[in-house]
Amino acid sequence: MTTYQSKFEPSLLLKLKIATVEQLYCLYLIIIKGLPFVLDVLKNRFLLSKEKQLPSSVASLLDHNLYSRISGRKVKKVEYSDRLEQHANSTDRAWFKVTYVNNGKEEESYVFAKTQAKTFFVRAIMCIFDVYRNELDTYANVKMPVLTPGVHVATWTPSRFVLAMDDLRKEKVEFPNLWEKHVDKALGKKVLSTLSKIHAKFWGNVPKGAWNDKTRPYKGKVMGLYTLYVVNKRCPGLIPDDVCKVFSQALWHWDTIRDFYSRSYPKTMCHGDTHIGNFYITKEGEVGTFDFQCKAEEHPMRDVTYFLSCSYPEENLERDEKELIRYYLSELEANGVPKSQIPSFENCWLQYRMQPFYTMYAFIFSGGFSDLMDPHQTNCGVKRIVAHFQRVDSAGAFYDLLEGKS
Structure with a gap:
């Protein structure tokens, strides 16, 4: 060298x-x-009711009514499927079993979900510098020519996001x-x-x-x-x-x-x-x-x-x-x-x-x-x-x- x-x-x-x-x-x-991040934080804190907010943490997705609202599907129950070690602190992550109701029939899906980081500082940096939006945009708006996980939820605001995808571990990948x-x-x-x-x-x-x-x-x-x-x-x-x-x-x-x-x-x-x-x-x-x-x-x-x-x-x-x-x-x-x-x-x-x-x-x-x-x-x-x-x-x-x- x-x-x-x-x-x-x-x-x-x-x-x-x-x-x-x-x-x-x-x-x-x-x-x-x-500025958009700060305004969105204040909006969630003082103006929006909890029923209109995106979740503040991944654990909030255990509320089946909230999950139903953001997914646009009828949900009967959300529960943890596994508690696994995380190797990154850029997001808050969890693995769930979601019971959907479709035409009166229950359907179980295993989901990997993540939301903004637990720590406010990391969350602020990742939001302000567009990291979260960049990923969510891919799943929401870009048709990829290769295999990617199936998406259940991909939504964001300037200070929060939710991404829920198929838990591929259940497919033995x-x-x-x-x-x-x-x-x-x-x-x-x-x-x-x-x-x-x-x-x-x-x-x-x-x-x-x-x-x-x-x-x-x-x-x-x-x-x-x-x-x-x-x-x-x-x-x-x-x-x-x-x-x-x-x-x-x-x-x-x-x-x-x-x-x-x-x-x-x-x-x-x-x-x-x-x-x-x-x-x-x-x-x-x-x-x-x-x-x-x-x-x-x-x-x-x-x-x-x-x-x-x-x-x-x-x-x-x-x-x-x-x-x-x-x-x-x-x-x-x-x-x-x-x-x-x-x-x-x-x-x-x-x-x-x-x-x-x-x-x-x-x-x-x-x-x-x-x-x-x-x-x-x-x-x-x-x-x-x-x-x-x-x-x-x-x-x-x-x-x-x-x-x-x-």
Whole structure:
């Protein structure tokens, strides 16, 4: 890996200036974007009766009258089906058995439901920066070309939301995860095939609700540095010093990196959070996906790189990565993308070297900000991302960018 180059390190005075301007900008964003959130909180607190509000927590869905109102179906009973451990604090989650009444007949459905986070601070950030709406919009308004869970309820306001979906565990699907090495070449190809179908469907025609350059949440330099500090403190030695120095430096140049992503073509709708834990495998071997909180208009290698760098066993990735990228490109053509529009392997390889900065930021932020991701997941994902970062020389690609070579 290219070593840290101090000539690109901003001076202390410039860092203070950047940090001050950024904090003022973030305050402005919170005020402007936070106004609908605050008004909705006040509306629920003082104006709306409970009968007209969305639930304040996932446990509120046990009220069958409330569930009936928001689902638009007659509901006789709602009860917990399981009490399972949660591995994320970004939402409040539960698993229910819902008894619907249809034409006088009772029908039982098993449902996975989630609402806004329990803690007000996390809830505010996720609402203000459009994360909840981004996911709900997918289930409510976007027709996906791949398997996704059946939706019972998908509704939101500026400060609350409810998403209730089929509990796929009852269908005996497999949920791979980050901390077990489920991903081999065969599964890797199935995931990439699933991604290629999404990308091909929205190639150059991204749905309006997805984040774009005007609407995506601002990724703060100071917040990145703070969460990096937290992760290093919680998981000492996880990120080697040389990688940590380059990544810290990259945060000060994040606007340049973001500009590179924004001017990289082609564009499609990307899932945005393609770690293996956001996919499932049916009994027939098909791969479906869920959790679209980060869907955005991006270069398709955003998803490919994210998936491979954090989910594929690092000891096998060097051997398989070029074959897998070429396989993904062939799947784009098989799913209808004109050959003339498919990016070259060289184009994709440059993205494959630059996109790990985004993947690293995503994991560092989730692992260091209010426990959005538990330390075990953070450790497993970041360890693989670091290995990828070093092997493909993401630092070298970053310095080439700063020197105007890409």
